[in-house]
Amino acid sequence: MARVATIGLPALLLSRLVSVAFALCLGGTIFALCGYNAPRLAADVVAASFGDLFGLEDLGLIWSPLILTGLAVAVALRIGLWNIGGEGQFYAGAIAATLVGLHVHAPLGAALVLMALAGFAAGAAWILVPAIARAWLAVDEIITTLLLNFVAALLVTYLCTGPLRDPANAVTAASAHIPYEIPSLLDDLHWGLAVSLGLVGVVALLYARSIWGYEVRLAGANRHAAAYAGVAVRRRIMEVFLLSGGIAGLAGMLEVAGTVHRLEGGISNNFGYVGIMVAALAGASPLAILPASLLMALLLNAGIILQSYGVSKYAVLALTGLVLLSAAVGERLAYYRPAPRLRPAA
Amino acid sequence: MIELLTGMLTTALLAGGVLVIGALGEVIAERAGVFNLGVEGLMALGAVAGIVAVAHGAPALLGLLCAMLVGAAFGCVFAAATVLLRANQTLCGLALTVSGSGLAAAVGQSYSGHPAASVFGTVSIPILSALPVLGRAVFSQNPLLYLIWIILPLGLHALLFRTRWGIDLRAVGEDPAAADAAGVRVLWVQFAAVVAGASLAGAAGGFLTLAYINSWSDGVTGGRGWIVIALVIFGGFKPLNLVVGALLFGLITALGFVGQARDWPVPPAVLSMLPYLATIACMIVPPLLSRRSRTHFGAPASLGMPYFREQR
Numbered sequence: 001m002a003r004v005a006t007i008g009l010p011a012l013l014l015s016r017l018v019s020v021a022f023a024l025c026l027g028g029t030i031f032a033l034c035g036y037n038a039p040r041l042a043a044d045v046v047a048a049s050f051g052d053l054f055g056l057e058d059l060g061l062i063w064s065p066l067i068l069t070g071l072a073v074a075v076a077l078r079i080g081l082w083n084i085g086g087e088g089q090f091y092a093g094a095i096a097a098t099l100v101g102l103h104v105h106a107p108l109g110a111a112l113v114l115m116a117l118a119g120f121a122a123g124a125a126w127i128l129v130p131a132i133a134r135a136w137l138a139v140d141e142i143i144t145t146l147l148l149n150f151v152a153a154l155l156v157t158y159l160c161t162g163p164l165r166d167p168a169n170a171v172t173a174a175s176a177h178i179p180y181e182i183p184s185l186l187d188d189l190h191w192g193l194a195v196s197l198g199l200v201g202v203v204a205l206l207y208a209r210s211i212w213g214y215e216v217r218l219a220g221a222n223r224h225a226a227a228y229a230g231v232a233v234r235r236r237i238m239e240v241f242l243l244s245g246g247i248a249g250l251a252g253m254l255e256v257a258g259t260v261h262r263l264e265g266g267i268s269n270n271f272g273y274v275g276i277m278v279a280a281l282a283g284a285s286p287l288a289i290l291p292a293s294l295l296m297a298l299l300l301n302a303g304i305i306l307q308s309y310g311v312s313k314y315a316v317l318a319l320t321g322l323v324l325l326s327a328a329v330g331e332r333l334a335y336y337r338p339a340p341r342l343r344p345a346a
Numbered sequence: 347m348i349e350l351l352t353g354m355l356t357t358a359l360l361a362g363g364v365l366v367i368g369a370l371g372e373v374i375a376e377r378a379g380v381f382n383l384g385v386e387g388l389m390a391l392g393a394v395a396g397i398v399a400v401a402h403g404a405p406a407l408l409g410l411l412c413a414m415l416v417g418a419a420f421g422c423v424f425a426a427a428t429v430l431l432r433a434n435q436t437l438c439g440l441a442l443t444v445s446g447s448g449l450a451a452a453v454g455q456s457y458s459g460h461p462a463a464s465v466f467g468t469v470s471i472p473i474l475s476a477l478p479v480l481g482r483a484v485f486s487q488n489p490l491l492y493l494i495w496i497i498l499p500l501g502l503h504a505l506l507f508r509t510r511w512g513i514d515l516r517a518v519g520e521d522p523a524a525a526d527a528a529g530v531r532v533l534w535v536q537f538a539a540v541v542a543g544a545s546l547a548g549a550a551g552g553f554l555t556l557a558y559i560n561s562w563s564d565g566v567t568g569g570r571g572w573i574v575i576a577l578v579i580f581g582g583f584k585p586l587n588l589v590v591g592a593l594l595f596g597l598i599t600a601l602g603f604v605g606q607a608r609d610w611p612v613p614p615a616v617l618s619m620l621p622y623l624a625t626i627a628c629m630i631v632p633p634l635l636s637r638r639s640r641t642h643f644g645a646p647a648s649l650g651m652p653y654f655r656e657q658r
Contacts, residue, residue, distance in 0.1 A: 084440075133633075138633065140629065144630070147573070150619070155619075158613050161615070276440055314452040314455070315452045318444075318452060321440075321445025324437060325433075325438055328427065328437035329427050
């Protein structure tokens with residue numbers, strides 16, 4: 001086998017499809033070895049997700065936050081940096097939206113806009129310190145953004161058991177019900193999905209067609225070349241990180257205002273972490289976020305369905321990791337071609 | 347006051363010990379040029395492996411060995427992907443963290459909340475254990491702590507900086523092409539380093555559940571794997587510096603516990619944030635103070651880059 005220097009989009013797509021299929025088959029085999037009827041489980045999951053409107057709505061409710069958390073990671077990846085803190089920024093956005101929702105009295109539309117702005121700002125604020133540290137001090141952003149996830153989760157625990165605790169709710173530690181709800185698009189499915197899809201389009205346009213987007217991609221490809229060409233690399237890093245954190249924060253706001261309607265521990269549902277896999281699978285391309293996040297939404301939805309068969313909810317998390325590992329290996333293997341046969345000299 | 351100091355030091359040595367084991371493992375892998383972001387997942391797997399082993403009748407030491415073996419096994423998978431197939435190390439590390447944590451949580455569900463069936467005991471050293479503060483905190487503890495805090499770091503330091511084997515390992519991390527030309531088997535060294543590091547990460551998890559927390563619960567590793575990675579950078583990739591950093595983190599963790607036990611007017615959740623905030627501070631403050639450490643001072647030159655022989 002010989003390695004080629006570059007591969008085209010079709011080869012990359014093929015490698016993605018093959019590696020995802022491989023990981024799912026491997027996962028299914030492990031399930032089968034554990035004594036489950038894997039083909040039937042898979043068929044049930046597909047039927048429950050796509051079979052009727054309820055299933056589709058549930059899928060949409062998971063898909064929407066994954067689009068945004070995936071987009072948040074992809075935005076930063078374009079400048080070559082990892083925002084692993086989507087989970088924390090999601091929490092920050094949820095907290096800010098809850099505070100606004102509980103304390104501001106306004107007409108529904110104005111309140112929702114305020115909550116969205118607060119969510120975006122809180123997400124951006126949550127990544128501010130890692131962003132500054134990365135841009136000016138070259139501090140590894142993977143670790144700083146990730147560690148803030150734990151801080152955010154603890155902050156939510158503190159708020160839900162302390163200052164924001166709803167005294168009327170004795171069962172779970174959660175905030176009071178927020179009086180503002182995002183109007184529904186289709187029964188349970190709210191307009192958050194449309195907002196998420198729209199934002200993907202905006203970001204895709206921004207990166208493909210604006211000077212700002214060009215500069216970011218340039219800085220991502222080669223920071224030194226970009227700086228030499230006059231790009232303000234540090235400013236672009238700051239802007240990209242704040243946008244990334246803001247998008248994840250907005251996802252938190254949509255979850256609070258559209259789906260959960262109050263702040264509670266575990267509200268992020270690992271969306272922040274799965275978003276990393278979405279962006280990695282999508283290769284940081286904004287439009288490819290859509291199929292990648294749909295796949296992950298399907299997997300998470302499968303996890304919920306499989307719980308009724310006694311499968312641990314964590315098993316699916318392990319499966320998503322397997323998909324990511326397989327995709328990373330598959331991407332490298334796609335560069336190999338059968339070696340050209342040497343012709344014997346005439 | 348004496349009681350307080352003793353309690354803090356006792357906890358600090360145990361909490362910091364987990365970090366020392368994991369960080370020494372990560373140093374081995376990173377010195378060979380492989381950035382293993384999967385420590386958190388390996389630690390979770392080791393933690394649950396230890397608990398499962400003792401639940402089936404194994405003594406604590408055997409449980410720790412099982413944790414190491416499980417860490418090594420998953421390290422082999424990671425090494426096969428990143429070293430042999432040269433897949434993206436960041437992606438594979440994140441994948442290992444997620445799937446390791448998920449798998450550990452799935453396996454550990456039925457063991458959650460029960461105390462470990464067998465844990466490490468303490469051994470009091472005569473005479474020394476009668477000393478104030480240090481006597482209880484240092485000289486009547488789990489004997490493994492001496493191994494972790496003194497013998498392992500010194501041993502690894504000697505191995506890395508005083509042996510032929512260590513030079514080969516570091517050469518691979520700095521410039522694999524040069525090492526290759528000098529006859530070092532680059533891929534073999536990287537593979538071995540990753541597996542050795544992963545087995546220590548597994549051991550760190552086993553130590554966590556069998557010697558420190560003494561039970562398994564979901565999310566018991568609580569980001570320690572990430573603190574380990576930060577600690578390696580903070581310690582400048584040197585085994586002996588790590589020990590100092592780990593003691594600092596241990597003390598900060600202990601401070602949180604003391605605060606909770608003594609009813610300080612700070613909410614427990616806020617006290618629990620301390621180790622994470624301290625880690626972030628430790629990442630940011632050194633580069634803020636010195637220009638030299640801004641370019642990852644001490645990091646192996648080829649860290650994170652897969653080696654392709656034909657691209658020399």
